Amino acid sequence: MKKYKSDVVVIGAGAGGLAAAIEVKKAGLEVLLIERDKELGGITLQCIHNGFGLKEFEEELTGPEYAQRFINQVKELKIPYLLDSMVIEITKEKLVYAVNRNEGLIEIEAKAIILAMGCREKTRGAINIPGFRPAGIYTAGQAQRFVNIEGYLPGNTYVILGSGDIGMIMARRLTWEGCKVKAVVEIQSYVSGLLRNQVQCLEDYDIPLITGFTVTKIHGRERIKGVTISKVSRNFDRIIGSDKFIECDTLLLSVGLIPENELTLEAGAKISQNGGPLVDENLETTIDGIFACGNVLQVHDLVDMVTAEAKRAGKNAIEYLETRYGKELKKQKKFKCISGENVGYVKPDVINKTDISKDIYFTFRVKYPARRVLIQFKDENNNIIYSRKKIYVIPSEMIELNLNLEEANVNPNSKSITIEVIPRPEVLIEED
Amino acid sequence: MIYDVIIIGGGVTGCCIARNLSKYDLKIALLEKEADIASGTTKANSGVVHAGFASPREYVKRDMCIKSNKLYTQAFEELNFSFQRIGSLVVALEDNQIKKLEEQRRQGTQDGVPGLEVILDKKKIKYMEPNLTDDVVGVLHAPTTGIVSPYGMTYALAENAAMNGVKFFRNQKVRRIKHQNYTFIIKTKDKEFKATNVINAAGVYGAKISKMVGLDYFNIMPRKGEYILFDRNAMHLNKILFPTPTKVSKGILVCPTVSGNTFVGPNAQNITDKKDISTTEAGLKEILEGGRHLVPNLPLRASIRNFAGLRAVPDTYDFIIDNTDVFGFINVVGILSPGLTSCYAIAERVTEFLELLGANMTVKEDYNPIRPKLDKFKDFSKIELDKKIKEDPAWGRIICRCETIPEKEILNAIHSPVGATTTDGIKFRCRPGMGRCQGGFCRPRLIEILSRELNIPYEDVVKTGEETNFLVAKTKEIVLRSFEGGSEE
Numbered sequence: 001m002k003k004y005k006s007d008v009v010v011i012g013a014g015a016g017g018l019a020a021a022i023e024v025k026k027a028g029l030e031v032l033l034i035e036r037d038k039e040l041g042g043i044t045l046q047c048i049h050n051g052f053g054l055k056e057f058e059e060e061l062t063g064p065e066y067a068q069r070f071i072n073q074v075k076e077l078k079i080p081y082l083l084d085s086m087v088i089e090i091t092k093e094k095l096v097y098a099v100n101r102n103e104g105l106i107e108i109e110a111k112a113i114i115l116a117m118g119c120r121e122k123t124r125g126a127i128n129i130p131g132f133r134p135a136g137i138y139t140a141g142q143a144q145r146f147v148n149i150e151g152y153l154p155g156n157t158y159v160i161l162g163s164g165d166i167g168m169i170m171a172r173r174l175t176w177e178g179c180k181v182k183a184v185v186e187i188q189s190y191v192s193g194l195l196r197n198q199v200q201c202l203e204d205y206d207i208p209l210i211t212g213f214t215v216t217k218i219h220g221r222e223r224i225k226g227v228t229i230s231k232v233s234r235n236f237d238r239i240i241g242s243d244k245f246i247e248c249d250t251l252l253l254s255v256g257l258i259p260e261n262e263l264t265l266e267a268g269a270k271i272s273q274n275g276g277p278l279v280d281e282n283l284e285t286t287i288d289g290i291f292a293c294g295n296v297l298q299v300h301d302l303v304d305m306v307t308a309e310a311k312r313a314g315k316n317a318i319e320y321l322e323t324r325y326g327k328e329l330k331k332q333k334k335f336k337c338i339s340g341e342n343v344g345y346v347k348p349d350v351i352n353k354t355d356i357s358k359d360i361y362f363t364f365r366v367k368y369p370a371r372r373v374l375i376q377f378k379d380e381n382n383n384i385i386y387s388r389k390k391i392y393v394i395p396s397e398m399i400e401l402n403l404n405l406e407e408a409n410v411n412p413n414s415k416s417i418t419i420e421v422i423p424r425p426e427v428l429i430e431e432d
Numbered sequence: 433m434i435y436d437v438i439i440i441g442g443g444v445t446g447c448c449i450a451r452n453l454s455k456y457d458l459k460i461a462l463l464e465k466e467a468d469i470a471s472g473t474t475k476a477n478s479g480v481v482h483a484g485f486a487s488p489r490e491y492v493k494r495d496m497c498i499k500s501n502k503l504y505t506q507a508f509e510e511l512n513f514s515f516q517r518i519g520s521l522v523v524a525l526e527d528n529q530i531k532k533l534e535e536q537r538r539q540g541t542q543d544g545v546p547g548l549e550v551i552l553d554k555k556k557i558k559y560m561e562p563n564l565t566d567d568v569v570g571v572l573h574a575p576t577t578g579i580v581s582p583y584g585m586t587y588a589l590a591e592n593a594a595m596n597g598v599k600f601f602r603n604q605k606v607r608r609i610k611h612q613n614y615t616f617i618i619k620t621k622d623k624e625f626k627a628t629n630v631i632n633a634a635g636v637y638g639a640k641i642s643k644m645v646g647l648d649y650f651n652i653m654p655r656k657g658e659y660i661l662f663d664r665n666a667m668h669l670n671k672i673l674f675p676t677p678t679k680v681s682k683g684i685l686v687c688p689t690v691s692g693n694t695f696v697g698p699n700a701q702n703i704t705d706k707k708d709i710s711t712t713e714a715g716l717k718e719i720l721e722g723g724r725h726l727v728p729n730l731p732l733r734a735s736i737r738n739f740a741g742l743r744a745v746p747d748t749y750d751f752i753i754d755n756t757d758v759f760g761f762i763n764v765v766g767i768l769s770p771g772l773t774s775c776y777a778i779a780e781r782v783t784e785f786l787e788l789l790g791a792n793m794t795v796k797e798d799y800n801p802i803r804p805k806l807d808k809f810k811d812f813s814k815i816e817l818d819k820k821i822k823e824d825p826a827w828g829r830i831i832c833r834c835e836t837i838p839e840k841e842i843l844n845a846i847h848s849p850v851g852a853t854t855t856d857g858i859k860f861r862c863r864p865g866m867g868r869c870q871g872g873f874c875r876p877r878l879i880e881i882l883s884r885e886l887n888i889p890y891e892d893v894v895k896t897g898e899e900t901n902f903l904v905a906k907t908k909e910i911v912l913r914s915f916e917g918g919s920e921e
Contacts, residue, residue: 150876222900
């Protein structure tokens, strides 16, 4: 068995893993990148549309261009990486086991690990559509791979279920290929992807967006022949009599992404309600020295945000190696971050109480859209420690917030911090 | 070439018969209408090896089931498929159901079902199966009930049969059967086969095949059962859970699979269309509600797939295993539940019929009943794994990350004696695409491997058979075609 040692091992060489590895290497530490695909870059390689890098580089790049900037740095910094290598196990002791064709089983002894495995797409089963199980049903990302990487078209006429970003981007991409996209069907009353994609990918190409509907039956035994879509009630039950048949030979699903945390679970780290690992303000999981960043932690809106988070994870791993690694430290008291009204989840899940003088970077999503809201942070006793107005919130837009708890005068004895997004109290105009 | 025996139908019944007969010095062929064996009822059923106490005493299927359950032990040792005798609980939720359980226990024990026990101690019951509802008042425990991968076992049977000389022909839908001079001439789309004896194991099409030789004495109705499958991490069941049965069916069960998943189902819908394996909104609701009676905390959010299967229900409600009036034509039809369990006893019965028909039943000297255990990545220790990858690098390329399936297992599935030619064929043989992502990651890679190994273009790779292609054209082809169309005008 081949054995390696490295200060830091980064699992996954997509946007997150690349940025994290570069950050660590720049600090002069050893880092090893492990990637299961045959090249560096991850999912960005199949995202050949533009719109990447506006925050990170203040330029508009395609996915592969964006990735290449980091790949170039990896090569310049001579960061070692393993391709076509699948991590099959991570232990609490931070041994990483991977396999690949050339080296067989590999054991890597790491001092710190950064998890950057990304996410996967939800499938038909996860949303339980009844009907046949014919050929011609793909997740949007799968179709994207076929078209952009393999050079094949999965069908001629399409219905896309779900208005996630990849679904809308594929609607436009397939239209360019001469395919017909009959409709994008969204169960919610609002689009689940970014507004810019709704405009640039659907509206600009006259692709109908049907909200408040979902696919309720799949037709066709061999190849899909069409779908029945139906209007749904507020509880997402089918409204009887609202069925419509749409003929198509392909159904694409763009119904959401789930962090890919099988390795995390097996390592023994706790997973929180959003499906990502439970982390503290350092992006450190419940296992000492194992950090997480990017879509494996939480699904981000933009790759630029993944990069930013990965850099933080890299910095925190460096800090861990310099100050805490190998030391027996007392277990610290923590604030628990609680998702209050209209908050789907919040990261970090917990905050260590040792050093509350530093800024804490919060990220969270609302459960449903709302106008004229108040974002509030409260301690255990309902004391408001932070409050901010916002005109509009929507689940597809992650809210990012930097907060210094010390400056906010948080009660250090409070066990928790609750984050809520509530309607702004109406200003009552008194009448004489 | 005239075969001694042709078996029509490559489900578990047909393949089990083929394997049993492969022991003898006979020329045997099996015809399957689909692109793969185990494509009909065998593919989508509960995968339960029943103890045998549930069917009424007047039915043949009761004896067959009790006998065949015992035969699983030897078959499992010889064929190396996934099988676990985990035991089942028939659950009573009301006091008056206990009487029914007692009766089943008494009759079952009399008829030779081992170990049946009615348990009323709620603590003990909950210890046996913690997920069971608090409303339980008693259970009938059957320790010999087991779970099996129905298609996994069928592939094993077919592979062993093929190793022992049985020829498998797939994509061979039987169109006509002529019977003259004690020879059957079977016509398919593109081939003609001749045989002295024909065994009809055509499942829901059993009556149709029987009518081809003029035997029209029964009807087969398809009865649909729907299922929902849950992710492996979502729930762990110790036991197979049945509700107390009604006259119509054994009811909706909650059951673990040999791969560690949990499923709920099936319901029972009589239908007319023999190809209707669609699931329905109402049906899925029905089985969830049914399952919740037994296990209130079904992990709904972790459902990874729903599917439906057809049972071949004869108008007699019992197996039809007949050495018919047409000399040499054996009907093995109407194999409804517990048909999967009963296959070994059925195969023995068919062997007896062939002896009566004068077939040469000399045991072959080189007959080998062992189908070797499949090498699996997951079963290797770290040292073995390292060695295996060095021997063959295909062990080191992981294709399915949810189930950790390397390329080597996929190549083995393709190149086994009755190998996979479709992505579903690979999926059912070695599981890529069965996990949480349901093929999201591995499917493009499976298409690549099938294209390479079978030497066919990407566009010709199919999911299950004809007209189930994944890809319709190369990029730009549709646009180019539209230009070509334009220039003609």
